Amino acid sequence: MTDVRVVENATCTFCGCVCDDIILTVEGDRITQAKNACTLGKAWFTEHTIEDRPVALVDGREAALQEAVEAAARILVESRFPVIYGLSDTTCEAQREAVAIADYIGANIDTTTSVCHGPSGIAFQGVGESTATLGEIKNRADLVIYWGGNPAEAHPRHFTRYSVTPKGMFVPRGRKDRTVVLVDVRRTPSARAADIFIQVKPGKDFEVLWALRALVKGRPVPSFIEEETGVPLATLQDLVERMKNCRYGVLFFGMGLTMTRGRHFNSGALLALVTDLNEYTHFVAKPVRGHGNVTGADNVLSWQTGFPFAVNFSRGFPRFNPGEFTTVDLLARGEADAALIIASDPASNFPRPAIEHLRRIPVIALDPKPTYTTDIAKVAFTTATYGINVAGTVYRMDDVPIYLRPAFPSPYPSDEEVLRAIKVRVCELLDIPLPNGKHH
């Protein structure tokens, strides 16, 4: 007989929604039910298994944890341009250890932000942002616009938990009190949830956003805007009236905006439009973040270094330069001579020149599952899964931190434990004193 336990208020770390109302039924080392979770969340929890894999592999051979830590520390200490990358699917506690290692060895550190909302981070630095926690949207927003994202498939509970259907303090009738608009280059399943769908020609988001800014400010917009962008002027005018006259508006935006032509110009235009709208009413914006703790990675890097991603410590202090210190770029240029990859699989999803360079250098990988990256790694650690097997802090896409309640323990160490062990060994090798033998 396996005992059956129920874990209430568990948190799903599959996507940036970080829903913390999941009720898990746990039988031994399997989760048999994940009540309240969406289809993605259910799969995340119920398909989770502890596989019988070695805790570590060094050069493809089974190794003890300590031996692998030693090998990893030596690679890092002996390299001249190590790069640390990933971090969006692990806890803040692990992320802090990773930044500490980067600081001590003078590494480059970067997160998956650089390949998703990095441009929004750059736009934020240029324009600022009017934003809100998701509960404000739930309780106040009467105009909800999604731009360049497909939450119905990527963040299935975004509509029902935070932004479209919930009844809120100032929108007591829920869906009936809100107008929902979707702007995208194609009609995705999310369009069904919208009152208004606006289809933009691919690559023309910036033009549409800039035209909206002009209309908000009462400037003329030529009628060829339709030919240019696929959106009739009257549609834009209607949208502007709705935006100016709502009581609390929100513009959610996704990678359809940040990873297409224009990138940070697109995000910047959107954030500037939202700022402009505050002359008329209350308006906020929010990037819809993908990975469970990518927002935590931005926060940890920012508080420890001052910069959200693409940080380089080679001069003994943090410097920020996207393009130079973003991982894809520096790998593609063949610059790094070692890599520490945490909870990410760049060997499967980076551009070919970057992957080719990754194959040429010693790679250390931490992941709960075998991946293309662990396959090519010189040192590969099997780690416990955050949220399911280990506790820690995760930041929701709106910067709200949530503490995880794991369902059951894993035989594998957490990312935090492995990284701390590497850090301690690195400091020993470099003769760096650690305060109280722990901490930073």
Added chain:
Amino acid sequence: MSSTLRIVNGKVYDPINGVDGEIRDICIKDGKIVEDVPSDAPRIDAKGMVVMPGGVDIHCHIAGPKVNLARKLQPEDHRFDVHPRTRFTRSGSGGTVPSTFATGYRYALLGYTTAMDAAVPPMGARHTLEEFHDTPIIDKGFYIILGNNLLLYQLLKEGRYRELRDAVAWWVNATKAFTIKLVNPGGVEVWKERRNANVTNLDDKVDAFDVTPRQIIEALVNVANELGLPHPAHIHCNNLGIPGNYKITLETMRTVEGRRVHFAHIQFHCYGGEPGGKMTSKAPEIAEYINKHPEVSADVGQVMFGKATTMTGDAPLGWMLRRISGNKWVNADVEHEGGCGIVPFVYKERNYVHALQWAAGLELFLLSEDPWRLVLSTDHPNGGSFLSYPRLIRLLMDREFRNEQIRKVNQRAIRQTVLLDNLDREYTLYEIAIITRAGPAKLLGLKNKGHLGVGADADITIYTEDEDKEKMFSTPRYVIKDGKVIIKEGEFCADHEGRLLHSAPEYDREIEEVIRPFFEQYYTVQFANYPVPENYLHNHEVVPTRQS
């Protein structure tokens, strides 16, 4: 393991114990000041040096969600002010909003050993604690903003006073806060609720709740005193920065007259004139009120010329500063709890308003009759960085320097003030020790801080005595934290993890049954997941409540 230390030959300034520049030994054992240590204990010879307790900052913004947004916002600030790693310390970046490590180290480099973040939305407590864990050396705590809290509004509207008190205590416990803060009470909710509106007087209604700023202020000041929080309600008044606001400031003070209360960055609340019109200084009126009311304390919120970052829980103020400056702007609403505005800002000597603000701050300092109750702050980084404290100290201690500076700034502004009307006071070292350590420690209810008596925490700063007070206070020779020498000859020789200071007022647990339904209906975080678990506390100390 016991560690001892004896500081000899130093000129000691310890106002709480009435010590004014006498040469005496200070003995340390296991992180505390003790009567005596064995004669073979290690020594620091402080001949020609000034020994003071470590500095205590009663009002700054150094950690948490809005601080991190402000960091992220300004790569341009960090780029020109790097903070390299040393053998003992982590690297970071500076500017007006330094990274966490740089914040801790730079406070220590100024001889400050305790700092209080003055505005954290309860929802951001966990984030703040995580940053505090990465803010080395100093002890720290934070105040939670409750002046725009919708559940409290509901209880207030329904006259459920007892429950209001328990709910406040629950929130302090759930977040591990030090005390409570009110920021533009009523105004931030109206900003979110009514298309960026604001309240302008104490009897304006917060529509949906039918409560007024006056009711909110009165209730929360009373609650903080009844709970015996170590530091009373910490108030950022309505109408910050608006000409004519001294009236609402005085009215707020009178509303809670006779009760313990602290007014934050009072300089920003002491202006004459009419909204939209020319700003004048009413600092003398405000100073007079404070002088005459021993139950009231305040920090100045001095403006210092140069780069600042305005970051505030007063979201409508953030928008006003955005419109004035045209600079990039961050607004961040926090469900049911408040808001936030961030705008990079530069104070210019030639600018009438900026010069007037600078001068009004100096007026407050110079007209204050009780240094124990009007203490130093720049509302870091709103009025300027904490790194400008040494310059501010020189402005207060050195009349000649001050007059030189007064001549450099907008003279129309100076003519609106009493600065040139024989205001020739110079602060003594003893008084500086009061407004930078003894006073704030006392106002915070920190019995082991701000002094060098037996039993006090061995947080000590040793300065080389110098005519140039800016130089003297910029570069302490030694900084000792919890008895451990952290800085020696101006260089770090160790790292140290400071403590979280928080309070834990008593309350009736039944209140959770009032709070839970509100959470279930309106919050997006589960009630069970909201309180901060113990493991975020690390090194911490519960500061006892005051006996009522």
